[in-house]
Amino acid sequence: MKNMKKIAVSALIMVMVFSFAACGQKQSAYKVAMEPTFPPFDTTDSKTGELTGFDVDMMEAIAADQGFKLEWTNLSFGGLIPALQSGNIDIIASGMNASEDRRKQVDFSDTYYDSGLVVAVKAGNKTIKGIKDLTPDMKVGGQIGTTGADKCNELKKAGKIKEAKIYDGLDVAMMDLQNGTIDALINDLPVTKAYMTAKPGTVEIVGDVLNAESYGIAVKKGNKELLDKINTGMKHIKENGTFDKLYSKWFD
Structure with missing residues (x-):
């Protein structure tokens, strides 16, 4: 009887050891x-x-x-x-x-x-050829929490644009750019390029790449x-x- 108890206890210990080992491997x-x-x-x-x-x-x-x-x-x-x-x-x-x-x-x-900011406009826009062409009567967009949004707010504070319109998502910002709700969009270069590839003929990049970021x-x-x-x-x-x-x- 004692031997049976010893075997049962040993088996229980082995089960516990394997259980702990399995948990440790998770x-x-x-x-x-x-x-x-x-x-x-x-x-x-x-x-x-x-x-x-x-x-x-x-x-x-x-x-x-x-x-x-x-x-x-x-x-x-x-x-x-x-x-x-x-x-x-x-x-x-x-x-x-x-x-x-x-x-x-x-x-x-x-x-x-390593990235950088660019100015995007609706395809065919001949007025804006770079950030220097943004004027106090224009609305410019950026995505919330990004350096593009920071740049928009900086331009608004300096009186160089009429409104800095900040968006939760880039998709809505791009739609507004195409329908004329905003005049330009300041956004990261690779992301803007990816959108242009996916939606050819809708928007284009103008001017030089702005401040670099990583x-x-x-x-x-x-x-x-x-x-x-x-x-x-x-x-x-x-x-x-x-x-x-x-x-x-x-x-x-």
């Missing part, structure tokens, strides 16, 4: 958010309705390299940093400029893309463990060629 899952009207970085698959884009593919590659999973969610651009600070999400992967002001609020990974992945201030994972994963996918393949997929 991959961590992080909540990552984007604002999906910023192609080719962040967009929505027209067939499946799922979030997609360069940022999605890049983060999934980093996650696979580092052995964690991602749970994606869609938020307004202006709501991304507050959601990160409150702990509702763990990561922002949304073509976000790693500016000095934002670095005071969140921690950024190593940057992965995109990074954001985590909550002080979350060094997660930041190290992202930076290490990004380093690995750049070294093994995955990053270049994804870049060619979305930008070439």
Whole structure:
């Protein structure tokens, strides 16, 4: 009888050991958010309705390299940093400029893309040939929380335009540009180019590229463990060629 009890106890211990081991092997899952009207970085698959884009593919590659999973969610651009600070999400992967002001609020990974702002107008507009042609009677748009919006507000404050119209999503801004609600749109170069490729003959870029900016992945201030994972994963996918393949997929 005593031997039977010993066997039963041993079996129970083995079950517990294997259970704990299985739990230990379970991959961590992080909540990552984007604002999906910023192609080719962040967009929505027209067939499946799922979030997609360069940022999605890049983060999934980093996650696979580092052995964690991602749970994606869609938020307004202006709501991304507050959601990160409150702990509702763990990561922002949304073509976000790693500016000095934002670095005071969140921690950024190593940057992965260098961009710049451009002025876009409705195709065929002969009046505006660059930012110097914007006048005090014009309305200019930008996307909320971006440096494009900052530039619009700067022009309004200086009295160089009539109104800075700030949008939650880029798709609505582009529609307003085409129907004449706004005279120009200040936006990131690659995103504007992607829209022009998807909707040829609708808008065009005028003038020179404005202030340069670099995109990074954001985590909550002080979350060094997660930041190290992202930076290490990004380093690995750049070294093994995955990053270049994804870049060619979305930008070439």
